[in-house]
Amino acid sequence: MHTIMSDKYQMFENRLAKVHKHLAKTARRQGISCFRLYDRDLPEFPLIIELYEDKVSVAEYLSSHGMDDDAYDEWLERSVQCVGKVLNVPREDIFLRTRQRKTDRQSQYEKISIEKAEIVVKEDGLNFKVNLSDYLDTGLFLDHRITRHMVREESKDKHVLNLFCYTGSFSVYAATGGAASVTSADLSKTYLKWAEDNMELNGIYDPAKHHYVHADVLQYLDDLKINSFDLVVMDPPTFSNSKRMKDFLDIQRDHVTLINKVLMAMKKDGVLYFSNNLRRFELDEPAIEASSIKNITAQTIPFDFQGKLQRHCFRITK
Numbered sequence: 001m002h003t004i005m006s007d008k009y010q011m012f013e014n015r016l017a018k019v020h021k022h023l024a025k026t027a028r029r030q031g032i033s034c035f036r037l038y039d040r041d042l043p044e045f046p047l048i049i050e051l052y053e054d055k056v057s058v059a060e061y062l063s064s065h066g067m068d069d070d071a072y073d074e075w076l077e078r079s080v081q082c083v084g085k086v087l088n089v090p091r092e093d094i095f096l097r098t099r100q101r102k103t104d105r106q107s108q109y110e111k112i113s114i115e116k117a118e119i120v121v122k123e124d125g126l127n128f129k130v131n132l133s134d135y136l137d138t139g140l141f142l143d144h145r146i147t148r149h150m151v152r153e154e155s156k157d158k159h160v161l162n163l164f165c166y167t168g169s170f171s172v173y174a175a176t177g178g179a180a181s182v183t184s185a186d187l188s189k190t191y192l193k194w195a196e197d198n199m200e201l202n203g204i205y206d207p208a209k210h211h212y213v214h215a216d217v218l219q220y221l222d223d224l225k226i227n228s229f230d231l232v233v234m235d236p237p238t239f240s241n242s243k244r245m246k247d248f249l250d251i252q253r254d255h256v257t258l259i260n261k262v263l264m265a266m267k268k269d270g271v272l273y274f275s276n277n278l279r280r281f282e283l284d285e286p287a288i289e290a291s292s293i294k295n296i297t298a299q300t301i302p303f304d305f306q307g308k309l310q311r312h313c314f315r316i317t318k
Contacts, residue, residue, distance in 0.1 A: 009082055012045050016086040026303045034121050034130075035304040036142050045079060050142060051087070052121050056094045057132050058083060095132035120201060124149055126172055127201040129194065139167040139194060143309055144235070147273060147300045151233060152177035154271065158230035161185070161265070163217050168195025170233045175204045179231075185213040185220055218249060221258065224265035231271050232262055238278045251276045256287040259316065263289055266318045275300075275313040283314060292317040 020037055027035050038049040046061040058080060067075060076096070084091055095117055117133035123145060130138040151160075151170055155177030162171045165184035168191075174182050184195050192212045199205040213220065217236070236258065240249040251258075255276070262272055269291075285293055294315045301309050 008044055009078055012042060012079065013082045013086050015041055016049075016083065020086060023304050030303070031125075032123065032145070034123060034140065034142060035302075036308075037304070039305075039308045047079065049083060050138070052119065052130055052132065052138065054089070054093060055117075055119060055132055056083060056087060056089050057138055058094060058096045059136075060096070060098045062098070097133075097136065123169075124152075124173075126176060127198070128169055128172070129167070129197050129201060140169055141166070143302060143305050143311060144169070144275070144300070145302045147275065147313060148173040150300070151231070151273060154231060155179040159183075159228065161224075161229045161232045161262075163220075163232065163234040163262070164236045165195055165233075166191050166235075168192075168198050170235075171195055171210070172198050172202055172204070174231070174233075175199065175206075175210060176202060179209075181209050181211070183211045183213060183229075185215050185217055187214070187216055189214055218258075221261040221265070224261075226264050227267050229266050229270060231273075232266060233273045234258070234262060235275045238276060251278055252281060255281075256284050260287075260289050263316070263318050268318055270318045272316040272318070273313065274316055275311055277311045279310045281312050283312070288316065290316045290318055 016038060019041070023035060023037060027033070033053045034051060036048065036050045038047060040046050040048065040061065046063040048059040048061070050057045050059075060076070065072060065075070080091070080094055080096060083089070084094055116131065118129055118131050120127050121130055121140070122128075123140070128140050130140050132138060148170055152173040155174040157178060157180050158174075160171070160174040160179045160182045162168065162174070162182065162184045165171060165186045168184050171182045171184045184192065186192050186195075192214055196205065196212060199210060236251055237249065238251050255274075259272065259274060266272065272290075283293070283295075295312070296315045297309075297311070297313045300313045
């Protein structure tokens with residue numbers, strides 16, 4: 001029995017070493033210091049492992065592992081040891097999160113611990129604050145690296161709106177791309193403050209040009225003036241019934257209404273980047289009042305998410 005167990009960990013180490021060698025090379029070439037290394041590659045190790053410069057984030061997906069508590073604790077600790085060994089990272093620089101499957105997305109805003117392991121990382125020459133210990137996510141969604149770059153390239157002199165803005169990384173890219181104004185809207189005051197911190201970290205905090213709106217986006221869309229934005233980013237949750245939201249959001253059911261309301265607030269030829277994480281999502285193109293819709297999912301998948309990404313991304317022109 002023990003040999004089978006050891007073989008299992010050996011297999012995990014081999015997999016990590018192989019993937020790390022391959023991805024680290026690409027990351028170095030692209031000047032990237034934060035990337036996803038491993039995403040449930042082996043069914044016995046349902047983990048997501050990401051590097052943030054010299055720190056490592058290990059998120060565990062809740063799975064029916066069939067182990068008793070002691071066996072499970074041993075498995076988790078040995079898995080973390082394997083990660084440390086392969087990456088040559090001390091245990092105190094490996095941050096472990098266990099991801100409870102919550103039925104509502106309210107929990108995304110809830111702290112899961114209070115270590116406050118915050119560091120500043122670089123992406124595309126920009127600085128971002130990430131928190132490796134306290135929330136379900138670190139504050140920087142690595143899978144949108146390319147999409148963010150696209151937004152920066154397109155932002156010059158544009159009025160930009162970032163909906164469900166989270167920690168404002170798209171807002172930072174838009175601002176550094178020379179946007180005339182950037183409006184960031186989110187339901188969480190914690191994340192809006194984080195977005196402001198990210199602006200400050202890049203020396204571009206400017207209350208005259210950058211606005212932070214604490215709002216339920218579903219209601220906020222009804223208050224937007226028509227023809228007021230040139231470029232919009234909308235990356236909504238798949239489902240949300242946060243206690244602070246008036247309505248329940250189901251992205252498959254509601255995307256047409258959401259997108260058409262956003263298009264109303266956009267100027268002619270304005271561009272909307274719309275993405276979501278619903279695996280089986282289907283865009284109802286005929287119902288969307290746009291002049292062109294391009295599925296840009298394939299172009300926006302970074303090297304470290306090849307073959308692993310479940311999200312969709314569209315470039316929609318009014």
